[in-house]
Amino acid sequence: MAEPAHRLDPEDGRLLDAVRGLRWQAARPPRRTVSGAHVSRYLGPSAELNEYRPYRQGDEVRRIDWKLLARTDRAYIRLAQDYSRTPTLFCLDASASMGWPVATQGKWRQARQIALGLAAAARAAGDPVGLTVKDSSGDITLPMEGRPGTLHTVARLLQGVTPGGSAAYRLPHTPRAQHRLVVIGDFLGEEAEIARLIALTGEIVERGGEVLAIHVVAQEELAPERRARALFDVEDPSYRRNFDATGLGEYRNRFGAWRADLARRFRRRGADFTLVQTSEPPAVAVRRIVGWLS
Amino acid sequence: MSLLYPWFFWASCGVAAGVAALHLISWELREPVPFPTLRFVPEREVIAAELNFRLSDVKLLLLRLAIVLLLGLALAQPFWVAPDSEARVVLVDVSAAVARDDAWRERVDEAAAGADTVIAYAEAPRRIEADALDAAFAAGDSAPLALAGNLSAALAAAIREGELLKNQAETVSLTILSPFPLAGFDAATNRLRTLWPGPLETLRVPAAEAADMTEVLGATSLTLHWDGAAGPSGESPWQLRAAPDRAEGMLTPVATLIAPFERKWQLADPDAPGLRVIANWLDGAPAAVERIEDGVRRTFLGFAISDEDNVALRPSFERFHDWLDDPARVHSGVTPVDDMELARLLQSDPESAEEVDPEETEIRITPAAPWVLLLAIVLALAEPALRRVLADRRELTGDSP
Numbered sequence: 080m081a082e083p084a085h086r087l088d089p090e091d092g093r094l095l096d097a098v099r100g101l102r103w104q105a106a107r108p109p110r111r112t113v114s115g116a117h118v119s120r121y122l123g124p125s126a127e128l129n130e131y132r133p134y135r136q137g138d139e140v141r142r143i144d145w146k147l148l149a150r151t152d153r154a155y156i157r158l159a160q161d162y163s164r165t166p167t168l169f170c171l172d173a174s175a176s177m178g179w180p181v182a183t184q185g186k187w188r189q190a191r192q193i194a195l196g197l198a199a200a201a202r203a204a205g206d207p208v209g210l211t212v213k214d215s216s217g218d219i220t221l222p223m224e225g226r227p228g229t230l231h232t233v234a235r236l237l238q239g240v241t242p243g244g245s246a247a248y249r250l251p252h253t254p255r256a257q258h259r260l261v262v263i264g265d266f267l268g269e270e271a272e273i274a275r276l277i278a279l280t281g282e283i284v285e286r287g288g289e290v291l292a293i294h295v296v297a298q299e300e301l302a303p304e305r306r307a308r309a310l311f312d313v314e315d316p317s318y319r320r321n322f323d324a325t326g327l328g329e330y331r332n333r334f335g336a337w338r339a340d341l342a343r344r345f346r347r348r349g350a351d352f353t354l355v356q357t358s359e360p361p362a363v364a365v366r367r368i369v370g371w372l373s
Numbered sequence: 374m375s376l377l378y379p380w381f382f383w384a385s386c387g388v389a390a391g392v393a394a395l396h397l398i399s400w401e402l403r404e405p406v407p408f409p410t411l412r413f414v415p416e417r418e419v420i421a422a423e424l425n426f427r428l429s430d431v432k433l434l435l436l437r438l439a440i441v442l443l444l445g446l447a448l449a450q451p452f453w454v455a456p457d458s459e460a461r462v463v464l465v466d467v468s469a470a471v472a473r474d475d476a477w478r479e480r481v482d483e484a485a486a487g488a489d490t491v492i493a494y495a496e497a498p499r500r501i502e503a504d505a506l507d508a509a510f511a512a513g514d515s516a517p518l519a520l521a522g523n524l525s526a527a528l529a530a531a532i533r534e535g536e537l538l539k540n541q542a543e544t545v546s547l548t549i550l551s552p553f554p555l556a557g558f559d560a561a562t563n564r565l566r567t568l569w570p571g572p573l574e575t576l577r578v579p580a581a582e583a584a585d586m587t588e589v590l591g592a593t594s595l596t597l598h599w600d601g602a603a604g605p606s607g608e609s610p611w612q613l614r615a616a617p618d619r620a621e622g623m624l625t626p627v628a629t630l631i632a633p634f635e636r637k638w639q640l641a642d643p644d645a646p647g648l649r650v651i652a653n654w655l656d657g658a659p660a661a662v663e664r665i666e667d668g669v670r671r672t673f674l675g676f677a678i679s680d681e682d683n684v685a686l687r688p689s690f691e692r693f694h695d696w697l698d699d700p701a702r703v704h705s706g707v708t709p710v711d712d713m714e715l716a717r718l719l720q721s722d723p724e725s726a727e728e729v730d731p732e733e734t735e736i737r738i739t740p741a742a743p744w745v746l747l748l749a750i751v752l753a754l755a756e757p758a759l760r761r762v763l764a765d766r767r768e769l770t771g772d773s774p
Contacts, residue, residue: 176409186409267409300410307422310408319405326415333413 091234094192095199097362103200103369105165105259105289131155165259165289166209166223167201169194170248171237172264173214176313178242180299185357189364190263190295191237193355196365197261198233206259210236211251215243245314247272250279259289266294266341267314277344284349291372292345294338294354301334301356303327375543377450377739385445389438396434401425433763436756443749452540452739460542462531463488466551467510468495468522472579480578481506484548489541490534494527496650500534520651521556523624524549528565535569540739545571552580552709559629566719575719580709595670597697600677601638610648610662610673611638623660623676625652627696628689634660638675652693672697 087095134143134154144157171194177187198208207225210233211218219236221229247268251260260283266273280290307323322330338354345352351372355364376382400422408414428434463484471477485491485506492498493510527549535545547569551557566573596604603609617637623630640648640659651672652661663672674697678685685694 179407179409181407265409267412297409303408307403309403309405310411310414311405312411313407313409316407318411320411320414320416321418322408322414323417326417329415330410330413333415334410337413 087231087234088238090188091192091195091238094196094361094365095230098196098199098365100203101196101200101366101369102204103167103197103206103372104204130158132158164206164225165201165204166207166255167198167259167261168209168211168223168251169198169233169261169263170250171210171212171240172247172262172266172268173212173240173242174245174247174264174268174314175215175243176265176267177295179313180297184242185299186265186295186297187240187242189355189357189359189361190293191240192361193293193295193364193368194237194261194263195230195234196361197368199230200365200369201259202230208233211249212236212240213244213246213249214240216241218249220249245269248276250276255283255286255288258283259291261291261293263293263295265296266292273341277348277350280345280350281348290345290348290350291368292350292352293368294341294352295357296338296354297357301331303330374451375454376446377452377539377737379449381448381450382442382445385441385448388445389441392437392441393434396429396431396437397426399425399427399429430763433756433759436752436759440749440752440756443745443752447742447746447749450737450739451741451745453741454541454543456543458542458544460490460535460538460545461488462490462492462534462538462545462547464498464524464527464531464547464549464551465491465493465501466495466522466524466527466549466557466578467493468520468554468557470521470552470554470557470580472552472581473510474579477578478506480576481550484550484576488548489538490531492527492530492534494522494524494530496523496526498523498527498530500530520627521554522551523559524551524553524557525559525561525565528562528569532565532568535571536737539570546574547571548574548576550576550578552578553715554580555710556627558710559624563719573719575715577709577712577715595672595698598671598673601673601675604666604671604673606666610640610642610645610664611675612641613637614639620654620656620658620660622655623652624655625661625693625696628693630684630687630689630693632684632687632690634676634684636660636676640675 131144131147132155134156138156142156144155147153147155147157171190173187177190178184179186194210198210201208202225205225207223208221208229209223210221213219219240221232221236224232245268247264247266248262260280262276262280266276280292283290303322305324305327307321309319309321312318342352342354353368353371355368402422465481465485467473491501491506493501531547535547538545553575598604598609601609601611601613614637617635620634620636622632623634634654636654636658640662642648643659647664648662649664650659650661651663652659652674654660660676661672661674663670665671678690684690
């Protein structure tokens with residue numbers, strides 16, 4: 080196997096070491112699409128026999144067990160346990176708000192590491208992974224890949240992303256069945272975009288897919304400094320407000336209510352929703368998410 | 374460099390410290406910082422400013438400090454004097470109370486040597502040249518002599534001379550040669566002494582003997598003529614004032630009388646020969662004169678004592694009256710005070726100094742002060758220009774103030 084040209088960032092390397100052996104099982108048995116590691120929801124024509132059932136009109140004729148027909152003069156269909164794969168698409172928010180705190184790029188670093196860790200867990204389960212990111216310089220897309228070295232590709236692509244701009248997600252135009260969509264971001268974009276994302280979530284779930292929304296929140300957002308400051312919006316610098324300790328309580332209430340409402344909207348459409356703080360070690364967060372969902 | 378009014382300079386230093394503090398301490402709006410969840414921040418009236426301790430506009434600060442300090446310096450009246458230099462004022466008592474012998478002359482010569490100003494005083498002080506003492510004293514001998522030198526008037530003259538010498542030397546010292554008769558002191562002496570800012574030295578010289586005094590006065594008997602009355606020759610030195618007024622007191626060689634007197638007489642001829650003023654009203658006008666006629670000392674008093682007031686009962690008037698009645702008592706007036714009394718009478722009393730009305734002090738301007746003031750004004754005119762230049766530059770570079 081050729082050595083990947085890209086050298087992993089030490090931080091990414093440590094993360095991959097930490098999640099080694101972690102397999103991300105499908106939350107629900109998928110229908111049979113492409114054979115893979117997940118037990119399929121359906122019994123298929125594979126060699127691993129599970130049961131027989133009488134032939135029904137509409138069944139494929141080639142699936143009739145002819146030998147059994149010859150012995151019993153009855154037509155049966157041979158059923159076997161099928162295995163399938165769950166292609167996983169990571170859709171990351173690389174808008175300017177994810178590049179905060181400016182000094183540490185804490186939110187983006189956390190989102191990047193969680194995506195890489197989950198991709199590693201998905202690849203360990205034999206699932207192909209894809210990536211879409213919209214950053215300040217344009218779109219970055221990695222089609223579904225299941226080959227060795229895919230993780231390095233994902234790591235390299237994510238490392239080259241610089242958060243900026245106001246557009247958050249590059250969503251797939253048409254929801255594909257049996258897919259797993261992982262959306263990682265702070266969901267601070269336009270309400271129309273969030274609504275579109277939630278609607279897409281519903282369509283994917285209806286088609287048998289899974290959606291996982293990971294809300295990345297900086298510690299400084301949950302507990303801002305109490306001293307008086309003039310603030311401006313990361314994505315709209317003309318929007319300014321002054322802030323001090325007297326407004327802290329009301330800020331926390333508003334922010335908390337918004338987070339609760341966001342989680343409720345995603346879950347109502349069948350998605351899984353979890354919150355990750357920047358202070359949480361990425362490997363711990365990845366293990367928590369995979370363990371919870373599996 | 375010395376300062377005539379150093380408090381102005383110290384005050385300007387205080388103002389300069391305030392200016393520096395204003396440049397050092399400032400409330401500055403905090404630089405807006407990005408915040409992603411700004412939409413949840415409640416809209417409130419919050420002053421996002423902070424107290425900064427950072428030196429701003431150093432050039433402007435230096436210019437303003439220079440203006441303030443130069444203004445203070447100009448008001449403080451700077452002048453240049455040689456370090457440790459000393460100017461000397463010598464007061465020489467030349468009244469009849471002094472035994473004017475050779476020893477006295479030697480002491481006067483010794484004290485006057487190197488003095489910047491020599492003032493001879495009897496009734497009225499007069500400045501004399503140190504190298505022409507003989508001529509000056511000879512002229513004084515021919516004039517009618519006071520019984521005791523008026524030390525207060527002499528001190529006032531010395532203070533005036535001292536103010537002039539203040540610009541030329543770091544310290545101005547005062548030397549007084551006198552037998553220091555009690556009659557030489559009055560109520561103002563101690564207060565005037567406190568106005569003398571430098572060191573004061575007293576040199577006691579021998580007092581005149583009683584016989585000498587009588588000889589000087591040239592009289593053996595006395596006649597009093599009250600309230601403008603004429604002598605036996607029918608001639609009175611007084612004439613009625615056009616408008617009688619009131620005097621608040623009288624200065625005599627032996628006492629100071631503070632009491633209301635009706636003043637209706639004035640001298641007909643102040644320069645009449647042989648006439649000698651022996652008492653003055655507080656405003657300096659003659660209140661009593663005397664003339665020696667045929668060995669008789671005739672005293673003409675320009676006032677009367679009424680029975681209604683109690684002036685006659687006062688010890689000061691009694692002393693004055695005794696002195697008028699009996700010339701022999703003149704000796705009690707010119708009896709020198711002892712050393713302890715002299716120290717008490719000439720002690721520097723700071724409390725008395727504070728009572729001096731500032732309006733009475735003369736504001737003096739040293740030669741350097743106008744130039745320093747001019748420089749301060751020029752800098753003050755340049756300050757707005759510098760401020761504008763700095764503002765333009767800041768605008769170009771986009772720096773915050």
